[in-house]
Amino acid sequence: MTQEPKVRLRGVYKIFGSEPEAMMPHVHGGMGKEELLAEHKHVLGLQDINVDMQAGEITVVMGLSGSGKSTLIRHLNRLIEPTAGEILIDGDDVMKQSESGLRALRQERMSMVFQKFALLPHRTVLQNAAMSLNVRGMDVETQEKEAAKWLDRVGLGGYENRYPSQLSGGMQQRVGIARALTANTDIMLMDEAFSALDPLIRTDMQNLLLELQAELQKTIIFITHDLDEALKLADHLVILKDGAVVQQGEPQGILLNPADPYIEDFVSDINRARVLRVKSVMGALSAKKFSGDVQLTDNLESLIALSEGDTSNIYRVLDGETPVGQLDMRDLVKALVPRISSAA
Amino acid sequence: MAFYDWVFDGLGLREWCDSDTSAAPLSMADLLAQAGNDEGGEGVPFPSLDALNESCGTVSQTRDLTAGIEEAFLAAKSSLKLVLDPITQPLSWALDGALWLFQAVPWFVMIPLLVLLTWYVARSFAVTVFVALSFLFLGFIDHLDVAMQTLAIIFVCTGLSVILGVPIGIAMSKSDTMQRASIPVLDLLQTLPSFVYLIPLIFLFSVTESKLYGIAIILYAIVPIIRLTDLGIRLVDKDVIEAADAFGMTNRQKLIKVQLPLALPNIMAGVNQTIMMSLAMVVIASLVSAPGLGVLVLRGIRNLELGVGIVAGIGIVLLAVILDRTSKAALSRVDMGRNQN
Numbered sequence: 001m002t003q004e005p006k007v008r009l010r011g012v013y014k015i016f017g018s019e020p021e022a023m024m025p026h027v028h029g030g031m032g033k034e035e036l037l038a039e040h041k042h043v044l045g046l047q048d049i050n051v052d053m054q055a056g057e058i059t060v061v062m063g064l065s066g067s068g069k070s071t072l073i074r075h076l077n078r079l080i081e082p083t084a085g086e087i088l089i090d091g092d093d094v095m096k097q098s099e100s101g102l103r104a105l106r107q108e109r110m111s112m113v114f115q116k117f118a119l120l121p122h123r124t125v126l127q128n129a130a131m132s133l134n135v136r137g138m139d140v141e142t143q144e145k146e147a148a149k150w151l152d153r154v155g156l157g158g159y160e161n162r163y164p165s166q167l168s169g170g171m172q173q174r175v176g177i178a179r180a181l182t183a184n185t186d187i188m189l190m191d192e193a194f195s196a197l198d199p200l201i202r203t204d205m206q207n208l209l210l211e212l213q214a215e216l217q218k219t220i221i222f223i224t225h226d227l228d229e230a231l232k233l234a235d236h237l238v239i240l241k242d243g244a245v246v247q248q249g250e251p252q253g254i255l256l257n258p259a260d261p262y263i264e265d266f267v268s269d270i271n272r273a274r275v276l277r278v279k280s281v282m283g284a285l286s287a288k289k290f291s292g293d294v295q296l297t298d299n300l301e302s303l304i305a306l307s308e309g310d311t312s313n314i315y316r317v318l319d320g321e322t323p324v325g326q327l328d329m330r331d332l333v334k335a336l337v338p339r340i341s342s343a344a
Numbered sequence: 345m346a347f348y349d350w351v352f353d354g355l356g357l358r359e360w361c362d363s364d365t366s367a368a369p370l371s372m373a374d375l376l377a378q379a380g381n382d383e384g385g386e387g388v389p390f391p392s393l394d395a396l397n398e399s400c401g402t403v404s405q406t407r408d409l410t411a412g413i414e415e416a417f418l419a420a421k422s423s424l425k426l427v428l429d430p431i432t433q434p435l436s437w438a439l440d441g442a443l444w445l446f447q448a449v450p451w452f453v454m455i456p457l458l459v460l461l462t463w464y465v466a467r468s469f470a471v472t473v474f475v476a477l478s479f480l481f482l483g484f485i486d487h488l489d490v491a492m493q494t495l496a497i498i499f500v501c502t503g504l505s506v507i508l509g510v511p512i513g514i515a516m517s518k519s520d521t522m523q524r525a526s527i528p529v530l531d532l533l534q535t536l537p538s539f540v541y542l543i544p545l546i547f548l549f550s551v552t553e554s555k556l557y558g559i560a561i562i563l564y565a566i567v568p569i570i571r572l573t574d575l576g577i578r579l580v581d582k583d584v585i586e587a588a589d590a591f592g593m594t595n596r597q598k599l600i601k602v603q604l605p606l607a608l609p610n611i612m613a614g615v616n617q618t619i620m621m622s623l624a625m626v627v628i629a630s631l632v633s634a635p636g637l638g639v640l641v642l643r644g645i646r647n648l649e650l651g652v653g654i655v656a657g658i659g660i661v662l663l664a665v666i667l668d669r670t671s672k673a674a675l676s677r678v679d680m681g682r683n684q685n
Contacts, residue, residue, distance in 0.1 A: 118583040
């Protein structure tokens with residue numbers, strides 16, 4: 001039971017149009033997105049989504065605009081109703097919840113951070129952060145104490161009595177995150193949470209999220225269209241295209257073994273040395289002599305700096321103190337070249 | 345012989361036509377025709393009810409239509425009155441009470457109170473001073489009493505319009521069907537010439553009852569507050585609504601904590617419009633015994649007393665400006681609080 005996924009999507013379909021249910025047989029019959037639109041005027045939003053999201057992990061769903069990623073995340077708290085399929089949270093089917101059950105789920109087990117922040121403009125920062133507790137009808141003192149604690153944690157101490165419009169975008173999103181954290185839910189849904197921010201602020205926010213995650217171990221479902229962001233945050237990466245999952249798994253694995261040309265294309269522009277880590281490239285211990293010791297989680301960029309570009313070096317890989325393998329610099333260099341299977 | 349005789353003859357309806365002649369009263373045209381002044385015979389007449397009636401007595405005349413409406417209304421009148429009378433009775437009480445109150449309170453209490461109220465709503469020094477000066481001027485030219493009557497009626501009618509209009513607006517914003525059904529009614533209320541309201545009301549209630557003009561004013565003035573409440577709620581940012589849903593707000597919480605506060609600027613704009621429209625109507629309502637400045641305007645028209653009419657008219661303009669500036673200042677105060685505070 002310990003490894004039971006926290007959130008589980010099984011065969012989820014979403015069809016937009018006037019009679020979505022009637023379209024299901026066509027889709028099961030293998031009809032694609034374009035044909036369905038041309039012949040029946042229905043839009044296939046999601047098709048056969050099967051994803052397991054483990055507790056305490058960041059699952060990143062990545063795709064370009066129109067790939068259905070925002071639709072997907074809204075299925076988890078049923079802001080959008082699926083046409084078919086099961087959505088299990090801690091083993092309970094969300095689809096079978098009554099209206100009040102669903103409300104309780106949204107109040108107590110899931111919180112959400114939005115791309116456009118979606119703060120209440122007429123409430124102060126403190127009241128915004130306390131929104132989830134306010135909805136639950138908690139007394140004002142507890143609300144404000146909790147909200148102030150989390151505002152302080154995201155670096156907004158002292159801004160409690162401002163209004164959202166007085167803050168910059170990055171600060172507003174910090175309020176959004178504080179609001180989600182104040183809800184004290186196991187699951188956090190983040191819908192392109194950092195996409196509206198400029199690059200430097202975005203990096204700050206990513207670091208903040210990783211820092212919080214190291215401390216809080218929430219189950220985070222993060223939506224993004226930015227591969228760098230996805231690789232930085234993801235424990236489990238799901239790549240969507242036209243409403244279907246093209247590949248999912250550990251991000252390093254996807255980078256090294258892209259499943260199809262679409263993903264190869266995607267990953268070809270990435271600074272691989274910064275993303276790939278020693279553990280993805282290392283081999284079994286066999287050499288007698290090592291040029292030095294490196295850590296399992298070091299990225300390749302730091303190794304290149306360490307070896308000063310000398311490809312004859314072989315390093316011993318440590319996990320903490322124990323040796324777990326070795327890294328040949330020649331393998332490292334090979335790993336840096338994107339594998340293009342479709343090229344001649 | 346009439347033009348369309350051949351139609352009825354051709355269809356073999358002559359007998360039916362002669363069996364019964366329409367009992368409509370004589371029209372002016374008939375009288376003129378009898379007097380031998382009928383120009384007649386100028387080409388093909390439009391096959392209207394009147395033209396057909398000339399050929400076939402059984403066909404009704406157009407006059408029968410208006411007479412029919414009147415008869416139907418008179419027939420329904422007593423049962424309508426039975427229902428409407430008790431429901432609207434509180435309106436009479438409220439109007440009479442307000443009129444009594446505004447006149448019973450001496451001027452040296454009333455003017456400071458109204459000025460204080462202005463300050464409380466508008467929080468604008470300029471507007472408050474302007475209001476104080478206007479009331480002093482109206483008092484100086486001996487129009488304070490009538491102005492107070494007008495103001496009393498406007499306060500009651502605007503208040504009731506808001507109390508009734510905001511919930512209707514909310515209902516409209518929640519349901520597309522309700523919106524589709526309401527919009528034609530609102531259009532009708534807004535475009536019907538204001539005098540036309542008064543006619544059926546005169547049949548229903550006695551002219552001495554205050555609710556007669558109260559209803560006329562409310563029907564006319566309630567439209568903008570309904571429309572703008574509906575619009576305001578529908579314009580609330582979809583993202584914020586989605587956030588409210590995502591955090592599990594009930595519909596009631598969503599309405600009170602999110603939608604109404606965010607729609608407030610629009611609702612306030614509706615209140616401003618409602619006030620201005622009640623003021624417009626309260627003048628017309630003086631035709632059916634609404635007291636106030638309108639009575640003086642009416643006297644000016646009836647007796648051709650130019651000066652009386654103009655001074656009362658200026659008094660109305662002054663009231664309009666006071667009410668408009670005060671409510672606009674309140675509106676911008678709400679907006680400011682939103683944007684910077």
